Amino acid sequence: MNTPSLLFSPYGIKGVSLKNRIIMAPMFVGYADPDGTVSSLVLDHYREMAGSGVSMVVVENASVDPSGSGSPFILRVDHDRYISGLAQLAKTIHDQGALAFLQINHAGRYAYLRERLATSPLKTGKIVPREMTHEEIQRIVDGFAEGARRVKEAGFDGVEIHGGTGYLIVQFLSPRTNHRTDAYGGALENRMRFALQVTDAVLEAVGKDYPVGYRFGDGHCIPFRDGRDL
Numbered sequence: 001m002n003t004p005s006l007l008f009s010p011y012g013i014k015g016v017s018l019k020n021r022i023i024m025a026p027m028f029v030g031y032a033d034p035d036g037t038v039s040s041l042v043l044d045h046y047r048e049m050a051g052s053g054v055s056m057v058v059v060e061n062a063s064v065d066p067s068g069s070g071s072p073f074i075l076r077v078d079h080d081r082y083i084s085g086l087a088q089l090a091k092t093i094h095d096q097g098a099l100a101f102l103q104i105n106h107a108g109r110y111a112y113l114r115e116r117l118a119t120s121p122l123k124t125g126k127i128v129p130r131e132m133t134h135e136e137i138q139r140i141v142d143g144f145a146e147g148a149r150r151v152k153e154a155g156f157d158g159v160e161i162h163g164g165t166g167y168l169i170v171q172f173l174s175p176r177t178n179h180r181t182d183a184y185g186g187a188l189e190n191r192m193r194f195a196l197q198v199t200d201a202v203l204e205a206v207g208k209d210y211p212v213g214y215r216f217g218d219g220h221c222i223p224f225r226d227g228r229d230l
């Protein structure tokens with residue numbers, strides 16, 4: 001007798017029930033409108049992805065602050081005006097029988113803007129970003145919390161914090177990109193501070209029963225010679 005494959009057996013995450021263990025990883029495709037709203041192309045793309053049989057789609061990274069988009073065609077969650085489009089997106093995925101999470105992010109030194117905020121002023125391409133003040137750090141922490149609230153309000157089943165791909169959270173964690181001498185730099189406990197503040201603020205904003213994921217990645221998007229040394 002054949003035993004059912006574990007891959008196709010149900011699984012539960014904090015109150016949500018996945019019909020199998022196949023999940024679509026977040027993947028930026030650049031289909032958002034240039035102001036970061038959900039476009040018809042975004043809906044078409046995720047309708048097809050959700051209809052593929054996966055139990056859950058983690059929608060690509062969406063920016064939590066106007067300073068945080070890696071491209072003009074990245075989804076945004078930094079204002080209530082984005083909620084209605086995101087609600088359409090969550091419904092489109094649900095209509096195909098899949099659960100929907102949305103990933104929230106700040107690109108830091110990899111934002112597409114000329115004036116960039118970063119942990120430390122390290123030259124990125126031709127641009128030297130500005131080191132974030134404590135007020136700006138707090139604004140971005142609040143942005144993650146508000147973004148997560150909007151994700152929940154839009155009807156997504158959970159939210160994922162983007163702690164990978166060399167973006168702002170990694171820029172704080174890594175000694176390669178964090179040269180600060182204040183409470184956010186130096187020892188690991190200090191370099192972790194921003195990630196922990198973001199996580200605490202998100203949990204506080206969405207409540208203890210709402211699923212919150214954290215994608216951890218050690219890549220910096222810096223050549224291997226001295227990258228990835230978290």
Ligand SMILES: Cc1cc2nc3c(=O)[nH]c(=O)nc-3n(C[C@H](O)[C@H](O)[C@H](O)COP(=O)(O)O)c2cc1C
Nearest residue numbers: 025026027028029059060061062103162164165215
């Ligand atoms: C075009 C592209 C866009 C991506 N966008 C995201 C993203 O928004 N968030 C994220 O966490 N990972 C993103 N990734 C990483 C993927 O989720 C995945 O981890 C990576 O492609 C490695 O998976 P693989 O080994 O199956 O190729 C992206 C990857 C690609 C190729």
